[in-house]
Amino acid sequence: MSFQRYDYDVIANWIEPGERILDLGCGDGSLLRYLAEVRQVRGYGVEKDPERVLACARNGINVIQIDMEEGLAGFDDGFFDHVIMSLSLQAMHNTQGILKEMLRVGREAVVSFPNFAYWRHRQAILNGHMPISKNLPHQWYNTPNIRFFTIADFDDLCAQEGIAIHERLAFDEDKVITDEPNFLASVALYRLGRSEPSTG
Amino acid sequence: MKEQQSVGIVVPQTAHFSDPLPLKSGGVLPQYDLVYETYGTLNAARSNAVLVCHALSGSHHVAGKHADSGAEGWWDNLVGPGKPLDTRRFFVIGVNNLGGCYGSSGPNCINPATGKPWGADFPFVTVEDWVDAQARLADRLGIERFAAVVGGSLGGMQALSWTLQYPDRVAHALVIASAPKLTAQNIAFNEVARQAILKDPEFHGGHYYEHGVVPTRGLALARMIGHITYLSDDAMGQKFGRALRHDKPVFSYDVEFEIESYLRYQGDKFAGFFDANTYLLTTKALDYYDPAFDYNGDLVAALGRAKADYLVVSFSTDWRFAPSRSREIVYALMHSDRRVSYTEIDCPAGHDSFLLDDPQYHGILRAYIDNIQV
Numbered sequence: 283m284s285f286q287r288y289d290y291d292v293i294a295n296w297i298e299p300g301e302r303i304l305d306l307g308c309g310d311g312s313l314l315r316y317l318a319e320v321r322q323v324r325g326y327g328v329e330k331d332p333e334r335v336l337a338c339a340r341n342g343i344n345v346i347q348i349d350m351e352e353g354l355a356g357f358d359d360g361f362f363d364h365v366i367m368s369l370s371l372q373a374m375h376n377t378q379g380i381l382k383e384m385l386r387v388g389r390e391a392v393v394s395f396p397n398f399a400y401w402r403h404r405q406a407i408l409n410g411h412m413p414i415s416k417n418l419p420h421q422w423y424n425t426p427n428i429r430f431f432t433i434a435d436f437d438d439l440c441a442q443e444g445i446a447i448h449e450r451l452a453f454d455e456d457k458v459i460t461d462e463p464n465f466l467a468s469v470a471l472y473r474l475g476r477s478e479p480s481t482g
Numbered sequence: 483m484k485e486q487q488s489v490g491i492v493v494p495q496t497a498h499f500s501d502p503l504p505l506k507s508g509g510v511l512p513q514y515d516l517v518y519e520t521y522g523t524l525n526a527a528r529s530n531a532v533l534v535c536h537a538l539s540g541s542h543h544v545a546g547k548h549a550d551s552g553a554e555g556w557w558d559n560l561v562g563p564g565k566p567l568d569t570r571r572f573f574v575i576g577v578n579n580l581g582g583c584y585g586s587s588g589p590n591c592i593n594p595a596t597g598k599p600w601g602a603d604f605p606f607v608t609v610e611d612w613v614d615a616q617a618r619l620a621d622r623l624g625i626e627r628f629a630a631v632v633g634g635s636l637g638g639m640q641a642l643s644w645t646l647q648y649p650d651r652v653a654h655a656l657v658i659a660s661a662p663k664l665t666a667q668n669i670a671f672n673e674v675a676r677q678a679i680l681k682d683p684e685f686h687g688g689h690y691y692e693h694g695v696v697p698t699r700g701l702a703l704a705r706m707i708g709h710i711t712y713l714s715d716d717a718m719g720q721k722f723g724r725a726l727r728h729d730k731p732v733f734s735y736d737v738e739f740e741i742e743s744y745l746r747y748q749g750d751k752f753a754g755f756f757d758a759n760t761y762l763l764t765t766k767a768l769d770y771y772d773p774a775f776d777y778n779g780d781l782v783a784a785l786g787r788a789k790a791d792y793l794v795v796s797f798s799t800d801w802r803f804a805p806s807r808s809r810e811i812v813y814a815l816m817h818s819d820r821r822v823s824y825t826e827i828d829c830p831a832g833h834d835s836f837l838l839d840d841p842q843y844h845g846i847l848r849a850y851i852d853n854i855q856v
Contacts, residue, residue: 302819326816332842335825339793339849346812347825356813 288456290316292471293366293392296449297321301363304388306350306380307370309334311343328354350383351376357387366392369417369469372427378443385476390448394471397452399432399464416455417468433464440474449473486564489521492546492555494585497622503580503615506770509605513594516619517585518542518577521561522569524625530856531625532572533616534561535633535640538708538764539756541584544576545569559839566848571856572629580615581607581763589759590691600759602688607763609636609771613643617651629856630654634836635803636764639771642811645790646773654854656847658795659836661807662781662814663772668802671711672765675704679758688759701758702749709748714799714832781814791821793850795843797835798828823850 290313297303301323305314308327317323327345329335338345348356351374365388367380372395374380384391396417397403403413412422420426431439433452440447452459452467459467494517503511519542524531534544534557545561547554561567561574578586581604589604596603620628631652633641638660645655664672679685682700686693710718722741737743777783792815796808805826815822827843829835835843 324819326822332825332828336842336845336849339823339825339846340853342853343823344816344821345823345825346816348809356809358813358817361817 288453289368289394289469289471292451293317293368293394294320296390296392296473297323297364300324302361304328304357304362304365306365306367306384307373308338308343308345310337311341311345313366313368314343315341350374350380353379354383354387357383359386360389362388364388364390364392368392368394369396371395372429372431375428377429378439381439381443381445381474385445385474389475391474392471393436393474394469395431395436396427397433397464397467397470398430399434400454400468401465402468404465415468433467433470436470436472440472444477446475446477447472448475487562488554488558489546489562489569491549492519492521492543493549494519494542496585497619499615499618499622501618503611503618505605505611506608507606511580511587511605514580514587514615515585515591516577516580516587516615517582518575518619519544519546519555520576520623521545521574522572524573524623525856527856528624528626529629530572531620531623531628532567532574533620533628533631533644534567534574534576535612535616535631535637536576536579537633537635537637538761538768539752540637541582542576542578542586543584544574557837559837560844560847566844566851567632568851572851575619575623577616577619579607579612579764581760581767583757583760588757589688589763590757599689599691601691602759604759604763606766606770608767609639609643610647612767613640613647616640616644617648620651627651627653629854630656630851632656632658633660634658635660635833636768636771639768643771643773645788645792646784649787649789652790654792654850655790656793656795656850657808657811659797659800659803659808659833660794660811661803662774662811664769665807669769671707671802672769675707676762676765678703678707679762682758685758688762690758696753697758698750698753701756701761702746702753704749704758704761705752705756706745706749709745711802712833714801714830716799717830717832720830781810782817785814785818785820788815788818788820792823793846794822794824795836795846796824796826797832797843798826799830800833800835802833 303323303325305327308329314325330349335347365384406413452463452470497516500513543555545555545558563570578584581588589600593600631641631644638657641655641657644652679700682697684695685697725740774781774784794808794812796805812824829840
């Protein structure tokens with residue numbers, strides 16, 4: 283998918299050379315492979331699907347086949363520099379749990395997701411149909427997505443959970459959207475951290 | 483799909499070692515033989531050697547067939563031309579471990595000091611001792627560094643141990659259906675198996691050879707217990723269920739349920755060829771294996787020396803070496819900054835799954851092995 287190029291570039295820009303990276307829902311490992319190429323990261327992927335695990339093995343990616351819905355119990359606190367979840371959060375049941383786990387095992391978390399409030403998606407709903415787009419390619423009856431949320435919703439969740447938003451970039455296709463991202467952006471990428479302990 | 487073939491007729495070879503081998507127990511083997519087989523060709527750079535380590539009842543006969551008996555190697559579905567461990571690319575070695583009963587020095591061999599079979603006097607051997615002996619065989623064959631060391635179950639422990647004892651001599655370790663150490667439950671099963679042998683009246687303190695008898699009842703019982711733990715509840719249920727020999731209960735201690743028949747058959751068959759002292763020694767080697775023991779139980783610290791890359795594989799229905807045990811290895815390797823991949827294969831056959839050719843399992847092995855540089 284072509285949109286992944288800018289997705290990957292944004293993530294690569296948030297990562298220092300040689301970092302330890304964990305990619306949750308790593309698919310065939312192409313993001314980790316890219317980050318190994320351009321940032322020489324020491325990367326591990328987590329993937330549940332057997333076909334994708336096989337693809338990772340073929341791609342020479344370190345892949346760990348576990349179900350991240352059950353958390354990351356085997357992973358030490360703060361072991362990773364960045365824990366990434368690229369376009370998978372909307373398919374997770376345990377949303378709050380996994381965000382907490384990502385910020386437990388990683389110094390920072392990187393999360394990207396399709397924005398359900400993107401104007402084309404709103405238009406589809408107004409026309410009486412669930413949205414289907416480049417970032418939401420499935421029909422309602424076969425989509426793996428189970429959490430339908432927007433940039434505004436995610437901002438609220440971060441505030442509620444005490445998650446610090448270190449950086450947010452929103453895109454329509456490969457164009458950066460700065461005005462009205464919740465309306466004009468199809469995908470958002472966040473760089474998240476643990477909130478500083480309150481001093482007041 | 484590549485065409486898969488057998489390596490064909492294979493002939494075991496014997497290497498004699500006259501340099502004493504110091505053992506972890508403090509004992510010494512003054513001299514010893516190792517029986518081994520090889521498949522494929524060692525390349526000019528000597529960089530394509532793969533060692534396959536066997537488990538409790540395995541042997542050096544990993545692949546191909548023996549001309550006389552027609553016996554097929556125990557991992558023939560993995561090793562051969564076009565198979566996941568492709569002998570057109572790799573030089574594969576199988577070794578019978580010390581203390582074994584397939585030709586390498588063991589309790590059923592003559593103790594040169596006494597002229598009689600070793601029996602119970604054969605020293606305790608450990609996973610580490612086996613690896614040391616395998617390393618000497620590698621020296622003999624001119625192999626400085628293995629492209630990979632592969633093993634399932636107890637064989638997986640040897641593969642892991644190789645990377646800790648000889649970190650510069652292993653590029654990849656494939657640790658399958660294994661564990662970083664046995665649980666209390668696992669040791670308990672081994673102890674019941676050992677007691678079955680030790681309490682057999684024909685055991686004679688391990689010197690049964692001199693009495694011309696074999697503790698077959700104890701050995702068969704030991705195998706029956708082991709066999710139960712190698713299969714999953716589901717697999718056993720599907721294969722045998724509550725099927726009866728006669729259509730209804732006959733209220734007898736003879737075979738009534740088919741599972742009884744199966745276990746007795748497996749036990750008796752095993753007792754007909756395996757050596758009881760080897761069974762005792764090998765289960766003890768399993769029990770003692772614990773690379774973290776000298777590191778206050780800290781497996782990450784124990785793995786600090788390792789330099790290899792790893793593939794760790796477990797099976798969903800394996801309760802003897804459960805997936806959670808493999809994950810202990812995986813997380814410790816990851817936290818030691820080793821390259822490691824882990825897969826849990828969904829396979830109904832329990833611990834024995836590692837010997838089957840499940841497509842996902844062999845697909846992963848093939849994909850990983852194909853990426854090994856030689």
